[in-house]
Amino acid sequence: MTAGAVTVAAALAVTGCSSGSSSSGSSSPAASSTGSASAASAGGNQLQDDYQRVIGDVLPSVVQITTANGLGSGIVYDGKGNIVTNAHVVGSATTMTVTLANSSKSLDATLVASYPDSDLAVIKLNSPPSGLKPAAFGDSKKVELGQITLAMGSPLGLSSSVTQGIVSATGRTVSEPASEGSPGATISNMVQTSAAINPGNSGGALVNLDSQVIGINTLAATEPDTNGGVAPGIGFAIPAATITSIADQLIKDGKVTNSGRAALGITARTIFDSGFQPAGAVIVSITAGGPAASAGLQVGDVITKLGDTQITTLNSLTTALASLSPGSKVTVTYTRDGQSKTADVTLGTLPSS
Structure with a gap:
């Protein structure tokens, strides 16, 4: 994280140096050096001021959530006491306590609803205090590579902690490890x-x-060679557009009625070949009248490709579907009775859970 700060400050220093050196053609080396140092200092101070302003604006909206099985963080969603968090933070708990950023007092809260398929949940304070500060959510379409970010929460139980970095990439499709609540x-x-x-x-x-x-x-990425050790500097966040869409539905209806996630209308499992290697996703049940059924797929068919993506496991099928949208058309390649076949499927919407 220190390296990220140095990189940003250095970029500002270069800009200041260029501007300072062009302001007077007769400046002495000493004067130019002094001007550059002053510009760098001013740039660094401005960035620091920006960090502190953002922390002052947003940190009061970030809370610590404690359940019987652990703790995590949450974001104040509205003035009524609704708080959005990850489904895996609440797990199977229906009651929990919440500690606001500006208080040491624990407040009781109750689960509104959870949607593990998108790893999101909403809880609500039983007696919301006055002065709750809901967070403002940004436009996901305007998130760009290289933007400065601040991560706020309670890492390792250290409430109201802040780390900084940049947007390293957008549009990532990530599979989480299975856990309670996910x-x-x-x-x-x-x-x-x-x-x-x-x-x-x-x-x-x-x-x-x-x-x-x-x-x-x-979640953070893990390094396969370190028995699950966290890979430094590679973290992932669910985008604001998904948060607001799911949270609004959970608050209004107590469930998700439009997930925005594509589905084939099947349940499946990984199938293995004679060499015990994963060889596709075999359909074990199919929704009557759903996308797959309408396209002629049947129980027992083994899906081996979705569009141009090779399917070897249930996880690879799920990952491929996550990158597509409901209503889009895709060619499914599958085997039936040893014969390879294709079907054009119009994807449906993953139902609520």
Whole structure:
């Protein structure tokens, strides 16, 4: 994280140096050096002021959530006491306590509803205090590579902590490990950030320098060679557009009626070949009248390709579907009785859960 700050400050210093040296053709080397140093200092101070302004604006909207099984973070969604967080933060709990950023007092809260397929949930304070400060959510379409980000939450139980980085990538499709409250959700359009994301950050805010929440901190990448050790500087956040869409439905209806996620209308499992290698996703049940059924797919068919994407496991099928939209058409390649076949399927919408 320090390296990120140095990089930004250095860029500002270069800009200041260029501007300072062109302001007077007769400046002495000493004068130019002094001007450059002053410009660099001014740029660094401005960035620091921006950080502190954003922290002052948004941190009061970030809370710590404690359940019987652990803790995480959340974001105040409205003045009525609704708080949005990750589904895996609340797990199976229906009651929990919440600690606001500006208080040490624990407040009781109750689960409104959870949608594990997108790893989002809403809880509500039983007795919301006056002065709650809802967060402002940004436009996901305006999130761009290189934007400065601040991650706010309670990593390792250290409430109201802030780390900084940049938007490292957008549009990532990420599969989470299965855990309590999360079936191993595959989530599309995630924001990748270099801001440190640690246990306890889940459900907290990823914020831009306009004091807008652009994502909910959800998970960090792990290194396969370190037995699950966190890969530094690779974290992922669910985008603001998904947060607001799902949260609004959970608050209004107590469930998700339009997930915005594509579905084939089947349940499936990974199938293995004679060499015990994964060989596709076999359909074990199919929704009558659903997309797959309407296209002629049947129970027992083994899906081996979705569009141009090779399918070897159920997870690869789920990941491929997460990158598509309901209503789009895709060619499904499958085997039936040893014969390879194709079907054009108009994707439906993943139902509520």
